[in-house]
Amino acid sequence: MPHAELRLNEPVGDEVKTTTCYMCACRCGIKVHLKDGRVRYIQGNPEHPVNRGVLCAKGSAGIMQHYSPARLCKPLLRVGERGAGEFREIEWDEALALATKWLGNIRATNPDKLAFFTGRDQSQALTGWWAQQFGTINYAAHGGFCSVNMAVAGMYTLGGSFWEFGEPDWERTKYLLMFGVAEDHDSNPIKLGLGKIKGRGAKLVAVNPVRTGYAAIADEWVGIRPGTDGQFVGALIQELLIHDWIDFDYLVRYTNAHHLVVRNPGCADDGLIARDAGDSPLCWDKRSSTAQSASSVDVTPAIVGEYDLPHGRKAIPAFQLLAERFLAPEYSANKVATQCGVDAGIIRRIAAEIADVAFKQEIRLPQRWMDSGGREHAEMIGRPVSIHAMRGIAAHANGFHTCRMLHTLQLLLGAIDTPGSFRYQPPYPKSVPPANRPGRSRKDNGALDAGPLGYVHAPEDLVVDADGAPRRIDKAFSWEYPLAAHGMLQSVIRNAWAGDPYPIDTLFLFMANMGWNSAMNTMQTRQMLCERNAAGDEYKIPHIIYSDAYDSETIAFADLVLPDTTYLERHDCISLLDRPISDADGASDAIRQPVCRPDRDVRPFQDVLLDLGARLKLPGMVDADGVVKYPGGYAQYMVEHERAPGVGLLAGWRGKDGGKQGVGEPNPHQLEVYKVNNCYWHAEIPVAGRYYKMANRDYLQWAKSLGFIGSTDAIVLELYSERLQKFRLAALGHGTTRPPERERERVARYFDPLPFWYESLDDSQAAAPNPQPYNLSAITQRPMFMYHSWGSQNAWLRQIAARNFLYLHPDTAAAHAVADGDWVWIESAHGRIRVQARHHAGTAPGTVWSWNAVGKRKGAWKLKPDAPEYTKGFLLNHVIDDLLPPRRDGHRYANADPVTGQAAWFDLRVRLIRDAEPAYAANSVEIAR
Numbered sequence: 001m002p003h004a005e006l007r008l009n010e011p012v013g014d015e016v017k018t019t020t021c022y023m024c025a026c027r028c029g030i031k032v033h034l035k036d037g038r039v040r041y042i043q044g045n046p047e048h049p050v051n052r053g054v055l056c057a058k059g060s061a062g063i064m065q066h067y068s069p070a071r072l073c074k075p076l077l078r079v080g081e082r083g084a085g086e087f088r089e090i091e092w093d094e095a096l097a098l099a100t101k102w103l104g105n106i107r108a109t110n111p112d113k114l115a116f117f118t119g120r121d122q123s124q125a126l127t128g129w130w131a132q133q134f135g136t137i138n139y140a141a142h143g144g145f146c147s148v149n150m151a152v153a154g155m156y157t158l159g160g161s162f163w164e165f166g167e168p169d170w171e172r173t174k175y176l177l178m179f180g181v182a183e184d185h186d187s188n189p190i191k192l193g194l195g196k197i198k199g200r201g202a203k204l205v206a207v208n209p210v211r212t213g214y215a216a217i218a219d220e221w222v223g224i225r226p227g228t229d230g231q232f233v234g235a236l237i238q239e240l241l242i243h244d245w246i247d248f249d250y251l252v253r254y255t256n257a258h259h260l261v262v263r264n265p266g267c268a269d270d271g272l273i274a275r276d277a278g279d280s281p282l283c284w285d286k287r288s289s290t291a292q293s294a295s296s297v298d299v300t301p302a303i304v305g306e307y308d309l310p311h312g313r314k315a316i317p318a319f320q321l322l323a324e325r326f327l328a329p330e331y332s333a334n335k336v337a338t339q340c341g342v343d344a345g346i347i348r349r350i351a352a353e354i355a356d357v358a359f360k361q362e363i364r365l366p367q368r369w370m371d372s373g374g375r376e377h378a379e380m381i382g383r384p385v386s387i388h389a390m391r392g393i394a395a396h397a398n399g400f401h402t403c404r405m406l407h408t409l410q411l412l413l414g415a416i417d418t419p420g421s422f423r424y425q426p427p428y429p430k431s432v433p434p435a436n437r438p439g440r441s442r443k444d445n446g447a448l449d450a451g452p453l454g455y456v457h458a459p460e461d462l463v464v465d466a467d468g469a470p471r472r473i474d475k476a477f478s479w480e481y482p483l484a485a486h487g488m489l490q491s492v493i494r495n496a497w498a499g500d501p502y503p504i505d506t507l508f509l510f511m512a513n514m515g516w517n518s519a520m521n522t523m524q525t526r527q528m529l530c531e532r533n534a535a536g537d538e539y540k541i542p543h544i545i546y547s548d549a550y551d552s553e554t555i556a557f558a559d560l561v562l563p564d565t566t567y568l569e570r571h572d573c574i575s576l577l578d579r580p581i582s583d584a585d586g587a588s589d590a591i592r593q594p595v596c597r598p599d600r601d602v603r604p605f606q607d608v609l610l611d612l613g614a615r616l617k618l619p620g621m622v623d624a625d626g627v628v629k630y631p632g633g634y635a636q637y638m639v640e641h642e643r644a645p646g647v648g649l650l651a652g653w654r655g656k657d658g659g660k661q662g663v664g665e666p667n668p669h670q671l672e673v674y675k676v677n678n679c680y681w682h683a684e685i686p687v688a689g690r691y692y693k694m695a696n697r698d699y700l701q702w703a704k705s706l707g708f709i710g711s712t713d714a715i716v717l718e719l720y721s722e723r724l725q726k727f728r729l730a731a732l733g734h735g736t737t738r739p740p741e742r743e744r745e746r747v748a749r750y751f752d753p754l755p756f757w758y759e760s761l762d763d764s765q766a767a768a769p770n771p772q773p774y775n776l777s778a779i780t781q782r783p784m785f786m787y788h789s790w791g792s793q794n795a796w797l798r799q800i801a802a803r804n805f806l807y808l809h810p811d812t813a814a815a816h817a818v819a820d821g822d823w824v825w826i827e828s829a830h831g832r833i834r835v836q837a838r839h840h841a842g843t844a845p846g847t848v849w850s851w852n853a854v855g856k857r858k859g860a861w862k863l864k865p866d867a868p869e870y871t872k873g874f875l876l877n878h879v880i881d882d883l884l885p886p887r888r889d890g891h892r893y894a895n896a897d898p899v900t901g902q903a904a905w906f907d908l909r910v911r912l913i914r915d916a917e918p919a920y921a922a923n924s925v926e927i928a929r
Contacts (some may be wrong), residue, residue, distance in 0.1 A: 075560070096611060159715050
């Protein structure tokens, strides 16, 4: 067809329906064209606030996802050995009756024998609530092995975080630093934003070991050694401190930089914030030379010096402690340069550039506003330096403190929620940290007293027994990983297999491909799923229920398979209670609606979960008389369920007449109104409330009216974390809740109230050093054209890449005598894989990398037996151990951040061995024994 005759805006079918994309985490608005009830074309919705009509290759390829040959068609019951993939099709009544029997036995005896773990499901508001009603503490979600370091560091510092909780000020920023941003996450909004800043001539600096995607269009690429971002940022902080490039006014108004920290070595209050009789933090008022309330608007606080407190105690401002930390020689540009691979001159120049933009190119918006203390401001002053970060800095064992260091840099510049800087997205900011703590005990009706996930505020909130041992199967919220706010999905299979801390009965997984792409130590993980007890009469994990829409690698290991629909066949909810899609100027939520009917015997997992809950008579899913509360399934639940009076999953068109937003009675016609309004709701923040949200009276009142926050008090941003210090004090023997002896040194080291950098977990207690010289860092990059492991079954996306290579810098290749196209063994202490290498100048020397999620297990996803994903695609997961080397006492910790339990995917160290006489052109995996 001649190009001029294309009519791209005309429908290609007989009907067009709007819904929300599910091909990645952007959750863009889409229009789905149908003909005779079948999907013909998917386009972006120009009216949707997330993507404004833009749609990427993944979103367009949703039609191929919907009609994938890998779709499951009917419930399955295992008939052969676990792992063999032998099933018989059964009816839904039989499947649900069997699941109800297994789960019912557990709930009647010990609900914690159920481990319910969900992957990239985007419906944690439902699944977490369901686990709470069931009464199990053993629930976790995808974030624990993806980016929980970033989320927790932000929530314990700013009450918000990068990505889903905030964004750069795309309209006004003049300098953007991007650290380790995964290209498959939030890609359309980021691409739209990058287009804006590039069009205005703002500078984009990408700090990443690999130059792909966003980094490929950066004005400057900083090819950093993996895991050393914290050193680089620490050196930037030192340069700011040396030259006095600090926004001191911002610090004393919005942070705890001026709060007095008790200096009382060896005592129970050492390192805590000094407080008055009303528990208000104190500062030193320079005018009166006395300690005064730090929140008072009438004080002139000191930020350096040592001051006397009652009872002979001393105290110094938090800022001075921070300055002492980062002015140390270990954070000098010269010292850092030798370790992170970035020239000292570049570090100093970038520090000078961001200071110049922040202070000499400041933005002054003529917008009057009032802060929460009652002070009226004639304008909004902005520091137009933005920072954006993602999994590249999070997926390290030092990721929590690295992320905190990034936030420290932002705070010193005054670049949090000011014009031109990082901006919160509603419903954030929250209190630091948010008030919800993880559930620890069960009520009379068997439900947990709170959701199974949350934010620990003090040692007393940990989910441990009387001896301090973990109570959760994944050991989240224990002394080993105290702030594991998203749980530790990556640890559940090994711990359940080992019966550590106890055996479970049923592992219930949803969209968690733990048989392949979502597992470290992939080969042994699959073996654990199949291993029987000593008697040989039962599997070590007796029952595995798995729900997914597709025939993934994990299906073969399930005992019972509950087939899900595709995202185009169900109702779904993108809730402000869950993972929001707001922008910095307004709050948004959205729904999915079924645009076509399933042509298979499948059911939406959310409907199935509510059905199981009703069969089990769980609280909230049946009434006092045992009558099912949501016979209409998830669609009914989305409308009628209230998390608190007037607060439900959807914020738009609440109230009986649909006239309320945020808070209001359920509206029986709510879904119909959403569908008429392109399946989304959006509420603009008052103009005077769009910046300084943590202390802006207009914003705080607006947020409270919508139910986002419970108080209009200012949210104090924390340079210094007293909550971390409380854990350190417990490790030093103070307080009533203390860690077991084995954990004390570890907790005292890593629960530092100020961020710091460390290369790896302290190995002084390792049983023996590894003699092998693993001198290369190995990481993966998320391909923008795919998302996790979903896209590699997609006929259109496979045309972009159906296999992967190991990429390395030409200098690294020369040092290992590897020519472009050679087959090599990439070897770790855990095992080795045979892969094909390609030269890539956009890779930092000393680093090798590959695309994630391309290599598949033969027999999965309904690909042909000779598919390149099987024969030439590979996973680095095979050579990543899920445990650290054993300590002298024999104990092995998870390969994770010691604060949050974040899986340390990118701490992998390898060596490269050229295959001198390759006999075949295919991959291979060998695991060390």
